[in-house]
Amino acid sequence: MQEIAIIGIGQTSVGEHWEQSLRQLAGDAIVAALLDANRGSVDGIFVGNMLSGILNSQESLGTLVADWAGLRNIEAVKVEAACGSGAAALRLAIMAVGSGELDSALALGVEKMTETKGPETTAALAEAADADYETPHGLSFVALNALVMQRYLYEFGWQHTDFAPFSINAHANALNNPYARLHEAITLRDYQRARMVAEPINLLDASPIGDGAAAVLIVPADQIRKNGRGRPLVTIAGAAAATDTLAIHDRRDVIWLAAAEISAQRAYAQAGVKPRDIDIFEVHDAFSIMSALSLEASGFCERGQAPRLGLDGDILPGGRIPICTKGGLKARGHPVGATGIYQIVEVVQQLRGEAGDTQVPDARLGMAQNIGGSGATIITHILRVK
C-alpha cells in the first residue's frame, strides 16, 4: 500500500454545544481541516459516529455531512464501532486512499450527546455492550468497567488511589488545550474524595461525555513530497484493528486487552518500531483502568504494573511515555464517535511541534489507541514525522 500523509487537522471544542447541531459541528471541523491543508475539496468522507440514530434521530450521516459541508456528490459513509468509531473511520479512509480508489479522504468523528431525542444518554451508551447478555441485567457501561477495575485491584494488589496520577496528569494537560471540555487542575485529595459512580470507579476516574467534532485530511504522501511544503510531513507509519468478544464474561482474561495487544503489535511491525521508540501515546482513558490496561497490552510495562508508570511520573509530558498530552478523554472530554479523531489530531499537533505547553520535546513517533466497547474493538495508529 502506498504511504499516506495527514495534511490537515481540524476540531471544535468539546462541550455542551446547545447552539450547534450535529451537522454544524461536523461542518466546522471539516472546514478547519480543509483550511489547515489549504484545500477546497476532497474525494470522500468517512464519518465516525456511534449515536446519531439513537440520540439525534438521524442516519444517512455520511451523506448529510458531505451535503452540509458543500462537498456535493462525493463518496460518503458513516462508520460505527462504538467509542472506537473515530479511529475506525480513519482506518477505512486509509484503505480508500491506499487502494487508489480515492485521491484524498477526510476522516471525521462527530457526536452530539448532551441533548437527546431518544433514550437517556447512559442507556444509549450501553448499546456498545451486548444487548442480549450484558445490558438486560442492568449493567451500564461504567458498571462493566467497574467490574474490570475491581478485578484488577484484587489481582495485583493496588489501591484505588494508585490510579490518581492518570486523572491528575490528564486534567493538568488539558489546561493547555483550548478545545478541552474541562480546564480544572485536580489534586490527589480531590481524586480521593470524588463522588463514587460505580465502585471502585469514582467521578474522577470517568471521562465526561460531550458534543464535538474533529477531522483529518489524508492524501498519498508522494503527492505532498512533490509539492514540497515547509511544514513537517506527518505520515501513517502503522494502522491496525482487532476485535475481542463483545461481552466481557466471554473472555479468558477480563483484565487483558487482547485486541489492544494484537492491533498494537501489528502497527509496530508495520512501522518497524518497538514500544520504547514511541514518543507519545494517546490512550483511550474512558476510565482510568483503561489507561492501565492499554499501556500493559501495548507493551509499555509488565502486566499489572501500569499504575507504577503513573506513580513514577513516566506518563507526564516530560516522562518516558507521555499519555493524554492534551487532556485525554478524561479532561478533553469524550464525544464518543469523535474521540478517535481527536486523538489523531492531538498526535499530529505533537509531531508538528504545535502542542504548546505540553509539547513533548523531539516527538517523532506518536501512537493513538481508540477503543470501542469494553475492549471489544481496538484500533491502533502510529504516526511519524521525518
Next chain:
Amino acid sequence: MQEIAIIGIGQTSVGEHWEQSLRQLAGDAIVAALLDANRGSVDGIFVGNMLSGILNSQESLGTLVADWAGLRNIEAVKVEAACGSGAAALRLAIMAVGSGELDSALALGVEKMTETKGPETTAALAEAADADYETPHGLSFVALNALVMQRYLYEFGWQHTDFAPFSINAHANALNNPYARLHEAITLRDYQRARMVAEPINLLDASPIGDGAAAVLIVPADQIRKNGRGRPLVTIAGAAAATDTLAIHDRRDVIWLAAAEISAQRAYAQAGVKPRDIDIFEVHDAFSIMSALSLEASGFCERGQAPRLGLDGDILPGGRIPICTKGGLKARGHPVGATGIYQIVEVVQQLRGEAGDTQVPDARLGMAQNIGGSGATIITHILRVK
C-alpha cells in the same frame, strides 16, 4: 488496485424471523458464504446495517457479529448509509482487500426490523431523511417518495398504472426464489386495486420490510486463478459511490438521480463497458418509481421513458435489460441494511448460471445499484464472469 473476486455467497430467507436474533441471522449468512467458498476463516468483516442501534438496542455490531461467528480477533466494523448500507459495506471491503491491508474480507448485510425495542419501524426508517428539515414536517419515507412519483407522473404524462409491470415482474420472479419474502404472483388488476399508502404510491408499489442477512466473501482474483477452481470466476469490474443532497427539496431536479448517474458512469468507465453491455441489472425498487429513476439515470433509456421498458417487456428475464430477477426489493423483501448484499448475491447467482427458472441466458456482466435515502447515497457495482 488489484482485481477482486467474489468466491462465496450466503443468504437467509427474508421474512419475520421471530425465532432468530440479529446475531443469529448474521451468523447464518456468514457460515453459508464461508461454506460456499470452502473456507474456514476471513481477515475482516464489514457489516452493512442501518437500524440495529434504533430497533435492536445494539451497536458495536461489527464486533458482535465477528464474535458470534467465531471469527475471534479479526478486524470488524459496521457501516451505515441508510438502505444503501449493504453495498457501502461491500465497497469498503473491496478497498480493504484492494489496498492489500486484508487478504480476504466478508461484506455482510443484516437487518432485523419486524420487532422493535425502540420506536415504531416507520419512524426509524425516516431517520434516512433529514431530521431537521424533512421528518419534522411529518414526512415519512413513503411520503417523500410519493412526492417524487407525483412529480414524475405530472412531468412526463404517464398514468399510475403504467408502473404496474415493475411490480408484476418482481413478484413473478420471486416465485423462483426460495429466499424471497413474497411468493405470490400479482396481476394488473391486483396492482390497480391495491390499497393506497401515500398517493400515488399504493401497497403494490412499495417493498415490504423484513428480517434477513446476506454475505459475500472476497479475495484478490489472482489468489483464485492460481488455485484454479472449476466454478466460473466472478470478479468486481466496477465499483463506485456518490451522494446527492440529503433533503429532496435541495435538489435542482427531484426526478433525476444524480448520484446514480455519477456512480454508474464511474463503474462503467472502470469496467470499460456501456449500459448496452449489461446483461442484468438489480435495481433498488424500494418503490416502483425508484426502478424508473434508476434505469434512466444509469443510461438504460431516455429521461422520462422508463415505464416504456416495463410496458414493452424489456425488464423481463428474457428482455433487453432484465431487472429484479430474483424478486427485487418488491418481492424478495427489503431488510434495509442487508438489501445491497442480497442484490450482489443474486447477480453472482446469475453470472454463475445458478439462477434457476429466471436465469438470464449467457449473463456475463451484471450490475447492482443500492440506494440510501431518497437517492441520497448511491453505490453501483458491476460484476463480470469470464
